[in-house]
Amino acid sequence: MPESTLTLLYALHRVDERLLDLQAQANNLDTGQKELAQAKAEQKALEALTAQRDQAKAKLHELEETARQRRAHAEKQEKELYDGKVDARQISAVQIDIEHSRELADKATAEAEPLRAEVANLTAQVEAATTALDEVKKSILRKRKKAQAVHVEIEAAFKEAQVARAPKAAVVPAEALAKYNAIRKRTGGTAMAVLTPNRTCGTCGMAVAERLRDAIHRDQITTCESCQRILIFPLSDSLL
Ligand SMILES: [Zn+2]
Structure with missing residues (x-):
């Protein structure tokens, strides 16, 4: 079974998060x-x-x-x-x-x-x-x-x-990658957000409606209605 698009995207997102964190560290050096x-x-x-x-x-x-x-x-x-x-x-x-x-x-x-x-x-x-x-x-x-x-x-x-x-970027389907990159460019930061146990966006806190959660379960690219980041359920690191 091929890996889900969201999982592939999330693996890429984790690397991008790391890059952003390193950039912030460099900028905040005393x-x-x-x-x-x-x-x-x-x-x-x-x-x-x-x-x-x-x-x-x-x-x-x-x-x-x-x-x-x-x-x-x-x-x-x-x-x-x-x-x-x-x-x-x-x-x-x-x-x-x-x-x-x-x-x-x-x-x-x-x-x-x-x-x-x-x-x-x-x-x-x-x-x-x-x-x-x-x-x-x-x-x-x-x-x-x-x-x-x-x-x-x-x-x-x-x-x-x-x-x-x-x-990690090479294995993401082109359309999903383009969308992901467009969101990154717009936020100037991350393009994905993990859902919290309270069914809210882990980045902005907006409630995520059931129809959106269903779409995520079907591995559809679904964005937060507030911050527009691509939503994903928490994944264990072993999946990445
Ligand atoms: Zn959000």
Whole structure:
């Protein structure tokens, strides 16, 4: 007895289901897109933090330089005073200048103090953010590598299923195959649906009328009234 058209179609459908599943798996591979977005945000935050640190550092350097220059100036003036190089009429003016220079130096030193702590704090933050970002980048690389390996596996399975499909399609009567392929094209997915024990379409849930069920029993190509897929009663795998 030749195999029923529906059984032959169903064997083909199973392969097509497998191909669709493999395609979905390939499309849903985790390539670290979420981590990539996270890395971009962290990179931006790190750049802002680094800029803030560099700004504080520059300000600190400026204050330290001011203090150094003012002290050097005061020392030079003092030396000139002791060496008697200052005109007697200028002595008091020079002393005032020395005092003023020392005041400015002390002021700059006092201002630099909290800034030094801020620079140290920001530097620690920059280091922590850099380490965190490196971790995210590493996890992206790990995910990509894994996704690539899985993709190779999926590709191999896909080729295998494609090879298995050809003989299954070859034995289906031409008219039935044409109908099956037209439905596949329309749904963009599967073309067959298995009836549930509740006599509904296993794909869309629509009730399947008795006359349709009778037609299926006579191996007639019968489509679901809702999703238009070719209906079939459940078959045991041994039949395929
Ligand atoms: Zn349906």
